[in-house]
Structure formats: structure tokens, C-alpha cells
Amino acid sequence: MSLSKLLCILGSTSTGKTDVALKLAGKFNGELVSCDSRQVYKGLDIGTGKLPGEKVSIKKGKGFWEMGGVKVWMYDVAESKKEYSVYDYVKDANKVIEDIAKRGKLPIIVGGTGLYLKALVEGLPNLAIPINLKLRKQLGSLTLLKLQKKFQKVSPDRWEKMNNSDRQNPRRLIRAIEVTMSNHEGDPSSPALPAPQDDNLGLEIIPKLSNVNVLKVGLTAPREVLYQRIDERVVSRIKEGVIEEAESLHKKGLSFKRMEQLGLEYGILSEYLQGNILRTEELVKILQGKIHGYARRQETWFKKEKDVYWFDITKEGWFKQVEKKVCTWYYLKNDQTN
RNA sequence: CCGGAGGUGGCAGAGUAGUCAAUUGCACCAGACUGUAAAUCUGGCGGGUUUUCCCUACGAAGGUGCGAAUCCUUCCCUCCGGA
Numbered sequence: 001m002s003l004s005k006l007l008c009i010l011g012s013t014s015t016g017k018t019d020v021a022l023k024l025a026g027k028f029n030g031e032l033v034s035c036d037s038r039q040v041y042k043g044l045d046i047g048t049g050k051l052p053g054e055k056v057s058i059k060k061g062k063g064f065w066e067m068g069g070v071k072v073w074m075y076d077v078a079e080s081k082k083e084y085s086v087y088d089y090v091k092d093a094n095k096v097i098e099d100i101a102k103r104g105k106l107p108i109i110v111g112g113t114g115l116y117l118k119a120l121v122e123g124l125p126n127l128a129i130p131i132n133l134k135l136r137k138q139l140g141s142l143t144l145l146k147l148q149k150k151f152q153k154v155s156p157d158r159w160e161k162m163n164n165s166d167r168q169n170p171r172r173l174i175r176a177i178e179v180t181m182s183n184h185e186g187d188p189s190s191p192a193l194p195a196p197q198d199d200n201l202g203l204e205i206i207p208k209l210s211n212v213n214v215l216k217v218g219l220t221a222p223r224e225v226l227y228q229r230i231d232e233r234v235v236s237r238i239k240e241g242v243i244e245e246a247e248s249l250h251k252k253g254l255s256f257k258r259m260e261q262l263g264l265e266y267g268i269l270s271e272y273l274q275g276n277i278l279r280t281e282e283l284v285k286i287l288q289g290k291i292h293g294y295a296r297r298q299e300t301w302f303k304k305e306k307d308v309y310w311f312d313i314t315k316e317g318w319f320k321q322v323e324k325k326v327c328t329w330y331y332l333k334n335d336q337t338n
Numbered sequence: 339c340c341g342g343a344g345g346u347g348g349c350a351g352a353g354u355a356g357u358c359a360a361u362u363g364c365a366c367c368a369g370a371c372u373g374u375a376a377a378u379c380u381g382g383c384g385g386g387u388u389u390u391c392c393c394u395a396c397g398a399a400g401g402u403g404c405g406a407a408u409c410c411u412u413c414c415c416u417c418c419g420g421a
Contacts, residue, residue, distance in 0.1 A: 013376080038376055048376080085373045115375050126372045136374095165370045165380035175373070263376035289365060294376055300369060 006097070006212050007326065008035075008109045010117060010305065011219030012298035013291060014229045015313055018052045020219065020322065021110045025070040027323065028330050031100045033093055034074040035111030035120065038262060040089065041080040043249050046242045047265035049233075050075055073100070080254055080262070086119045087127055093120055106330070114301035121214060129182045139174045147173040155180040215329045217322055218308040220299075225314050227292050234287045237265070238280065247273060264290055 007030065009021045021032050034040070038048045045051065051058065056068030065072045073096045078084035093109075093116075100107040111117040119127060139147060151173050152159045158176060159167075166172045221229070246269035250256065259270035268277070268287055277283050302308070309325055311318045 036376085037374090083374060086375080087373050090373095113375065115371080115373090119372085124372050129373075131373065163370060163380085165378095167379090169371080169379040171374070171378045172371070179372080261374070261377075263374095265376075267376080286364085291376080292365085296367085297369095297375090297377095301371080301375090 006107050006214045008216045010111045012295040014233050015219035017110050019054050021108050022070050028106050030106035030108045031071040033107055033109045035109050035117050037113040039075050040078045040084050042076040043080050046237055046240050046245050089116050090119045126179050129179050132178050151177050216308040218310040221313050230291045231288045
């Protein structure tokens with residue numbers, strides 16, 4: 001792969017990642033690659049914050065959006081009715097990144113979805129084990145207790161290693177069973193194979209980004225500031241027409257059930273459109289609270305992310321420092337690892 | 339001014355004499371997370387250096403009682419109806 005450098009801008013929602021990425025793209029000849037589990041869907045625009053905070057011209061090209069002359073990829077790559085998972089994301093994003101690099105541009109990943117970012121940059125061992133719809137449907141009707149029993153039976157050793165929170169998480173249990181069953185080659189009664197710690201099944205299909213010089217720039221703000229920004233953004237998005245956006249998505253055939261799966265704005269908006277929330281004042285409050293929680297979850301995930309250069313966006317001169325950091329990294333020869 | 343309803347922890351809202359520091363939801367705090375990740379799940383959430391321990395708490399002040407958020411009295415306040 002001709003790829004050599006990769007810039008990641010990460011951080012929780014409403015820290016202004018896209019704006020920063022756009023500016024850096026202008027300076028360092030880059031193109032953006034969105035790493036967001038919801039921006040991949042067509043039609044979810046206002047609610048997922050596809051549009052930058054600062055005013056720039058927007059054109060839609062083939063497979064990308066163009067903002068102020070900068071290409072932005074991985075928007076609108078999936079239909080909102082269909083499920084699109086990390087697996088799809090890693091596959092598609094890899095192609096996009098490779099293509100950007102081939103054209104001699106700097107790929108800039110703009111990420112709010114920690115799992116996707118991790119999968120893309122570091123790889124995810126079990127990614128190649130596909131979803132087994134039949135099995136999921138079957139397991140989906142079981143109670144928590146039955147799921148636990150089933151998993152204990154199918155893979156006692158992995159059960160032992162599982163933490164308490166995951167043991168009570170039906171979704172995780174189902175996937176764990178799915179992974180184990182696939183290792184047993186569909187026969188749960190056959191002897192268990194070693195836990196797929198390091199299997200590289202997926203690596204042939206999904207190349208991990210190896211030998212790449214990655215710079216991770218993280219954006220943060222104190223809680224109160226973050227919450228305030230979120231609160232303001234909720235209000236302005238309603239003005240921009242998220243409600244109408246959700247409404248038209250539903251008219252075009254997106255079921256309320258599916259909207260709920262999409263979470264946050266769309267999940268709550270679907271409640272609103274169904275009349276379960278009456279006043280928009282209340283809608284705003286609920287949205288704000290939910291997004292605070294989301295931001296918190298993102299923070300706890302990103303806290304563990306290694307080698308991140310963090311910048312507090314409330315500190316004087318933070319952007320200059322970001323630029324400086326990126327600049328020295330960008331012009332550094334690749335063999336002089338930093 | 340009269341009649342009716344009511345004042346519970348940040349909010350909403352249970353409890354209506356002992357098992358209540360007080361169900362629950364939200365918010366908030368901390369955390370997990372190898373294919374739904376804006377998802378899903380776990381723990382905490384009056385104060386006191388761990389505590390089967392103490393203190394302060396259910397509008398305020400008194401009272402009854404072994405014991406009150408829960409009963410009685412007065413007061414303050416809120417809401418609805420009548421004037």
C-alpha cells in the first residue's frame with residue numbers, strides 16, 4: 001500500500017472535529033474520511049452533523065461531499081433502512097483511504113465512533129466472523145438467564161473471562177455465542193477451539209492499516225462547556241429542521257422502529273413524531289440529556305485510546321498548537337519515527 | 339373570604355405509623371465494550387474516612403405515641419373551583 005501517513009481527529013460530539021479537520025485539510029492537502037456510525041447513512045444529515053459549524057460551500061460529488069473545496073468521504077454510503085456495521089465500515093473506509101493516498105493526498109479520519117476507529121486503525125480480530133441471522137433470531141427470543149446458560153455451555157472458558165457487565169448484556173452474549181458457534185464450525189457440541197485471540201481470518205479480507213504513521217489529535221473541553229455546546233446545538237438543529245428531516249425520512253419509508261435503532265436524535269424524534277412527546281420544549285430537554293450521556297460514553301472510550309495528543313478547545317491558542325503538531329509530523333520523514 | 343386538592347432527596351413521582359436514607363424514572367458521576375456502538379450493558383448517586391455505625395432529612399413549628407414522611411393542631415406556600 002502506498003499509504004504512509006494518516007491523521008486522526010477524534011473526540012466526543014460537538015467538539016468541532018469536522019471544522020478542525022477541514023482547516024487542516026486545506027493546509028496539508030488532505031481529504032476527510034468520516035468515522036461515524038450514523039453519517040454513513042443517506043438522508044441523516046442535520047441530525048448527524050454532516051454539515052460543518054462554519055459556513056462553507058457544499059457540493060455533493062460521486063461518493064463524496066465537497067466542503068469548501070475539500071473532499072469528505074464515507075458520508076451516504078449506506079441506505080438508512082439497512083444495517084451497516086463496523087465490518088462494512090472498515091471494508092469501505094480502507095478502499096477510500098487507499099485511494100486518497102494513491103492520489104498523493106493526506107487522509108484525515110474524523111472520528112466520533114470509537115469502535116469504528118479502533119477497528120479501522122488497529123483491526124478487530126473477530127471481524128471476519130459473519131452475522132448469523134438465523135441464530136440471532138433464535139437467540140433473540142431467549143431471556144437473559146437462558147442466554148447466559150447457553151453461553152456457559154457453549155464456551156465455559158470465555159464465560160469465565162467475560163466481565164459482569166457483559167454477562168448481563170444480551171447483545172454481547174448473542175454475539176459471543178455467534179462467534180463461538182462459528183469456531184465450532186456450527187456444531188456447538190464439538191470441542192471448543194481456543195478463543196480466537198489472534199485469528200487472522202479477517203485480515204485477508206480486511207487489511208489492517210499497517211506500517212502507517214498515524215497521528216491522533218484529540219479534542220476535548222471541560223464538561224460544562226461540552227454540555228453547553230451540545231445544548232446550543234440541539235436548539236439550532238431544530239431550527240435547521242431536524243424534525244422535518246426525520247419526518248421526511250419516515251414518509252420515504254423509514255419505519256419508526258428503525259429510527260429508534262438509529263438512536264439519539266432519530267430515536268427520540270421518532271417518539272416525538274409518534275406523539276409520545278408532546279411539547280418541543282420537552283423534546284429539546286430529552287435530546288440534550290441523551291446527548292450528554294453519549295458524549296460521556298465517548299469520553300470514557302477515548303480515555304483509553306493510546307498515543308493521542310489532546311487539546312482543550314477552551315484554552316487560548318489551542319488551534320495554533322494543533323497546527324504546529326500536525327505540521328512537524330507531516331513534514332517528518334517516515335523513517336524518523338516519532 | 340369559603341370549598342376542594344396538595345407541599346417528599348437536582349427534577350418528576352411512589353410511599354401514608356415500625357422491614358424508610360425512603361420504590362421508580364430522568365438528570366448527574368464512574369465504568370464496560372473483539373460485527374446493532376448515536377447501540378447495548380454495569381456500578382454509584384443526603385453527609386460522615388470502611389462499617390450490621392452515627393448524623394441530618396420527607397414545607398415550618400408544636401403534639402400524640404415505645405416508634406411518624408406517614409396521625410392531630412397551628413402556621414406558611416402552591417394549584418383548582420366558588421366569590
